[in-house]
Amino acid sequence: MTDGHGSPVAITRRSALALGLMSFGVGARAQSGEAPYPNRAVRFIVPAAPGGPTDVMARVVTPGLHARFGQPALVVNRAGAGGNIGVVQVKQSPADGYTLLIASTGFVVNASLFRDPGYDPFTDFLPITELGSSPNVILVPPSSTITSIAALIAKAKADKGKLNVINPGQGSTPHLTAELLQLRTGIEIENIPYNGAGPAIQALLANTAPVGITALPPAHAHIRSGALRALAITAEKRWFDLPDVPTAEEQGLAGLVSETFQGMYAPAGTPAAIVERVARDTLDVLKDTATIDKLRGVGFDVRASGPDGLARRVAKEVPMWRDIIVQSRIELQ
Structure with a gap:
């Protein structure tokens, strides 16, 4: 994103996001002295109605996370306002790893489509991993x-x-x-x-x-x-x-290539060890042959990119979709 006059804001936000990723540790405790994470159910907020691609992705991936967490991995649909309601709910949740976001490309599009979507994709969230695209x-x-x-x-x-x-x-x-x-x-x-x-x-x-x-x-x-x-x-x-x-x-429609991608995010401030743990377990799920076959069978390419890969995709797609919105003269919401 820019401030409307160039790219410095995008660079600053991207740098802040990257700095957040540099602090990854190897432990998985939410706070010193607490039981290892996770010690209760983890909610994955899907900011869309049931039956859509992001909901499908979440419901394929979360059973594998349940098995690895040893705790329930619950999918919760929070549709509305183009996805902003669910995204803002996660932004406002405690940064303790128990409320995470699985969102589609709308997560990056809304930064330009809405005058105030209620969140900033660069500073309000930490990337965990890209999941897939279709x-x-x-x-x-x-x-x-x-x-x-x-x-x-x-x-x-x-x-x-x-x-x-x-x-x-x-x-x-x-x-x-x-x-x-x-x-x-x-x-x-x-x-x-x-x-x-x-x-x-x-x-x-x-x-x-x-x-x-x-x-x-x-x-x-x-x-x-x-x-x-x-x-x-x-x-x-x-x-x-x-x-x-x-x-x-x-x-005959040259250049009409578009896809929807799904990513997993944590609220900014979530401990690095928790982000690392969720990323590691999710990547393990996405490497499972049965999971890959199931996702391909319903229309997904698996994209197990980890935190750095998802950070790069967000940084690329925010300005890309902004340009399309401007060319199409779509009125901001």
Whole structure:
């Protein structure tokens, strides 16, 4: 992020985040004299509705953490305000390792989408690890007459500004992908945010919305079963078990590559030994073959990058998505 006049603020915040990472120790005690961490349930706040990609990721990863912690690893959904409600809840929680955040790309997008999201991604949180990423998909009900990206563009031009394209929420990468689609093609659509990927998928399944864009995981099983038709995937290449779904670039949309990533974070001030312990255990879970196969099977690439890797991704994506928001002239919230 910048102060609106350049990059010094981004550099300062990034440096502060890096300094926080340098203090990692090897112990796992919350405070001197306390029982080893964790000695009770750990809550993982997902700032989105059930059924979305971040919720799916959390529910695949947390059973392995439960086994390694020897304590419950609980997934708690706190949707609202584009994800800001759940993120702020974690920011305001005690920095003791018992309330952690699993968030999607919205965590970095909202820093530019909202005038005041209620948190700073650089100074209010410590990165634990990136978990995975997934491309987005452009979807229609199977009965739709829209059978390709070319047909979608033609329909949008015929119904200028009237074609509803739903997405999981304001500021989500599917929402911004729809904005990029308009920028790349010159079409005008009605880009409609829902409160999470789960509700958006249900609207498509019920045929109450003509077109939707979501991350791949919540749509994957429905594409495989034929309950939804995928017009395109916003990846550099076709997905391994969806060989009949072409990429957007294959259909003439150069540069329309976007993905949603999930990361795990702790409130700023969390002891370094706790961050290290959670990172180590999470990386162990993500190296497990059964976990990798399960995540790939529902539409994720596993990205076990650790604290440094997630810090680099946050530092890269905050300005990247800010530029797209500015180009799309999206009104700040």
